[in-house]
Amino acid sequence: MSRLKTEDKHVDEINKLRKENRRLERRVKELSLLQELSEVLNNNYSHKELVISILEMALKTTNSEAGIFFLTEDLGYDLKRIFVNGDVKDQVIEYLHQKSDLIIKIENNPQFEEFKGEDNLINKLQQFDNRVRSLIAVPVQVAGRLFGIIMVMHLHSDCDQHQIVYPYEDRRILTILAQQVGLVVENTYLKLEEQRQELYLKTITALTNAIDAKDVYTAGHSNRVARLAVNIALDLGLTQKEIKQLRYGAILHDIGKIGIPEEILNKKGRLTDQEYNMIKKHPQIGFNILQSIDFLGSALDVIKYHHERIDGKGYPSGLIGEEIPLLARITCIADAWDAMTTDRSYRSALSLEEAFKELKENAGIQFDAEIITCLENSSFQALTQQEV
Numbered sequence: 001m002s003r004l005k006t007e008d009k010h011v012d013e014i015n016k017l018r019k020e021n022r023r024l025e026r027r028v029k030e031l032s033l034l035q036e037l038s039e040v041l042n043n044n045y046s047h048k049e050l051v052i053s054i055l056e057m058a059l060k061t062t063n064s065e066a067g068i069f070f071l072t073e074d075l076g077y078d079l080k081r082i083f084v085n086g087d088v089k090d091q092v093i094e095y096l097h098q099k100s101d102l103i104i105k106i107e108n109n110p111q112f113e114e115f116k117g118e119d120n121l122i123n124k125l126q127q128f129d130n131r132v133r134s135l136i137a138v139p140v141q142v143a144g145r146l147f148g149i150i151m152v153m154h155l156h157s158d159c160d161q162h163q164i165v166y167p168y169e170d171r172r173i174l175t176i177l178a179q180q181v182g183l184v185v186e187n188t189y190l191k192l193e194e195q196r197q198e199l200y201l202k203t204i205t206a207l208t209n210a211i212d213a214k215d216v217y218t219a220g221h222s223n224r225v226a227r228l229a230v231n232i233a234l235d236l237g238l239t240q241k242e243i244k245q246l247r248y249g250a251i252l253h254d255i256g257k258i259g260i261p262e263e264i265l266n267k268k269g270r271l272t273d274q275e276y277n278m279i280k281k282h283p284q285i286g287f288n289i290l291q292s293i294d295f296l297g298s299a300l301d302v303i304k305y306h307h308e309r310i311d312g313k314g315y316p317s318g319l320i321g322e323e324i325p326l327l328a329r330i331t332c333i334a335d336a337w338d339a340m341t342t343d344r345s346y347r348s349a350l351s352l353e354e355a356f357k358e359l360k361e362n363a364g365i366q367f368d369a370e371i372i373t374c375l376e377n378s379s380f381q382a383l384t385q386q387e388v
Contacts, residue, residue: 048083050181050184050185051069051071051083051148051181052083052085054069054150054177054181055067055068055069055083055085055150056085057177058150058152058173058174058177059085059086059152061170061173062136062152062166062170062173062174063170064086064152064153064154065086065087065153065154065155065156066084066085066086066087066088066152066153066155067084067085067086067088067150067151067152067153068082068083068084068085068088068093068096068150068151069082069083069084069148069149069150069151070082070096070097070103070148070149070151071083071147071148072146072147072148079097079103079107079146079148079149082097086155087155088129088153088155089128089129091128091129092125092128092129092132095124095125095128096125096151100121100124101120101121102115102121102137103149106137106139106146106149107146110139110141110146111139112136112137112138112139112171112174112175113136113137113138114134114135114136114137114166114171115134115135115136116133116134116135116165117134121135122134122135129155130157131155131156131157132153132154132155133153133154133155133156134153134154134165134166135151135152135153135154136151136152136153136166136170136171136174137149137150137151138150138151138174138175138177138178139178140178140181140182140185141182142182142185142186143186147181147182147185148181150174150177150178150181152174176206179206180199180202180203180206183199183202183203184199200293200295201248201251201252221254221338221339221342222250222251222252222253222254223251224338224342225250225251225253225331225334225335225338226247226250226251226334228334228337228338229246229247229250229330229331229334230243230246230247230250232330232333232334232371232374232375233246233327233330235374235375236330236371236374242298242327245296245297245298245299245302245327246299246302246327246330246331248296248299248302249296249298249299249300249301249302249303249306249327249328249331250302250331250334252286252290252296252299252302252303253283253286253302253303253306253331253335254282254286255286255289255290255303256281256282256283256284256285256286256287256288256289256303257282257285257286258285258289259281259282259285260278260279260281260282260285261278264278264279265279280307280315280316281316283303283304283305283306283307283315283316284304284316286303286304287300287303287304290303298325298327299327301325301327301328302325302327302328302331304316304317304328305317305319305324305325305328306328306331306332306335307332308323308324308328308329308332309332309365309366310324310329310364310365310366310367310368310369311364311365311366314366324368329367329368329371330368330371332366332367332368333359333367333368333371333372333375336358336359336366336367337355337359340354340355340358341355356375356376359372359375360372360376
């Protein structure tokens with residue numbers, strides 16, 4: 001009996017290791033996508049180069065064997081241009097392109113479509129290529145109009161030995177890619193630098209939200225912190241440029257948590273010293289991910305230093321007082337306020353009055369005393385009426 005228990009325990013440990021390995025593989029895939037997508041959007045790609053890059057990324061991140069990108073001509077209504085990656089037979093492309101039921105369906109109602117196994121579309125495609133096992137089609141929209149369709153498919157001669165079903169993570173990534181292609185193209189047509197930067201931010205934020213959705217307690221946290229930080233900045237009389245950088249930094253301040261295991265982020269109860277030290281790495285991780293993005297500027301200070309304390313006992317650098325950049329000091333207060341006034345895995349939310357009392361009691365210790373005084377004089381109403 002004892003030996004059986006030992007064997008069962010051994011099997012459980014192996015299964016846990018396998019599960020953790022799959023989680024880490026997904027994390028690496030998502031981080032790699034974030035980096036590649038950032039590089040694509042940070043360059044002056046033509047539409048053709050952008051489409052080719054996105055199609056290549058779609059295949060790589062979903063482990064697909066082939067992909068097709070049907071594209072309109074100058075935002076017209078017909079899908080005239082075709083880009084292919086992988087060994088896709090001409091008959092398959094021609095069937096899909098010549099107003100197949102799939103194309104017609106997406107043109108009439110642009111939405112995600114998936115086919116596998118004995119679906120009619122797969123059966124039809126197998127008449128031209130018997131390797132076709134499954135297919136995903138994702139519409140790309142620009143200003144509410146269909147701009148293109150991204151398709152990826154599994155091609156295998158022996159389906160029993162290969163993956164043929166696309167997991168949720170792959171469907172999510174394809175949807176994000178399609179959304180961002182549409183936004184990039186729309187931005188190109190509008191030719192506004194401000195929209196390009198906002199698009200870049202939305203891209204990173206969309207990926208961050210997708211990854212961070214695992215933590216139900218912090219859903220919407222970054223957006224709330226950004227709104228509050230901007231309110232504080234307005235009361236302090238900061239410039240529009242400073243406020244824009246503050247907003248970027250506040251929205252992205254916790255992006256480094258994509259490098260922290262879910263079991264630590266969602267743990268109920270007190271963290272161990274080792275777990276807390278892992279949490280403390282997220283500002284540096286976030287800074288490392290985004291430091292090559294030029295337009296973020298001083299927003300990077302927010303990402304790296306929003307957990308520094310006035311008394312020097314913060315992290316990651318132990319900065320003291322005004323050594324901490326002003327935008328980071330503002331975000332530190334907004335972050336603490338939202339953490340105190342929302343339910344977390346380890347405790348219930350404080351009342352608004354209790355939370356502001358905590359801010360005042362820690363003024364000059366954890367928080368900038370002058371900013372707290374400003375809040376007490378002019379912004380506490382904004383705090384208590386903040387949209388959640």
